[in-house]
Amino acid sequence: MAGMAAAGGVYATKKGAVSARGYVAIADTFRALGDPTRARLVHALAARELTVNELSAIAGVTASAVSHQLRVLRNMGLVRFRREAQKAYYCLDDPHIERLFDEARRHVAELLRDR
Numbered sequence: 001m002a003g004m005a006a007a008g009g010v011y012a013t014k015k016g017a018v019s020a021r022g023y024v025a026i027a028d029t030f031r032a033l034g035d036p037t038r039a040r041l042v043h044a045l046a047a048r049e050l051t052v053n054e055l056s057a058i059a060g061v062t063a064s065a066v067s068h069q070l071r072v073l074r075n076m077g078l079v080r081f082r083r084e085a086q087k088a089y090y091c092l093d094d095p096h097i098e099r100l101f102d103e104a105r106r107h108v109a110e111l112l113r114d115r
Contacts, residue, residue: 028076029076029078029100032072032073032076032078033078033100033101033104035069035072037059037061037065037066037069038069038072038073039101040058040059041055041059041066041069041070041073041079042073042078042079042092042097042098042101043101043105044058044059045079045090045091045092046092046097046098046101046102048091049082049089049090049091050089050090050091051087051088051089051090052066052067052070052088052090055070055090070090077093078092078093078097079091079092079093079097080093
C-alpha cells in the first residue's frame with residue numbers, strides 16, 4: 001500500500017499505526033453501527049440514558065428487538081447498562097461512540113445535499 005509500511009502486521013501512516021487486529025476491531029465497530037436499528041439506538045443514547053421500553057418507542061420496534069440489538073452493541077463495547085430496581089438503563093460506553101456517529105451523520109448529510 002502506498003505510504004504504508006507493514007512490519008509484523010502493523011501498518012503505519014502519518015495518522016498513526018494500526019495492527020491487523022486493530023483493523024478487525026475497526027471493521028467490527030462499523031459493522032455494529034451499520035444496522036439501521038442499531039444506528040437509531042446509538043443516536044437516541046447519545047442524548048441520554050434510556051430503558052429498553054423507551055428505546056423501543058423511539059426506534060419503532062419491539063422491546064425484544066431492542067434487547068437483541070443492545071446485546072450486539074454491548075458485546076462490541078459500544079453501550080453499557082446499569083440496573084436501578086427492576087429497570088436497566090442503557091447509555092453509550094464512551095464519548096468516542098457519539099463522535100463517530102455524529103461524524104457519519106454529517107458525512108451522510110453532505111452526500112445527500114450534494115446529490
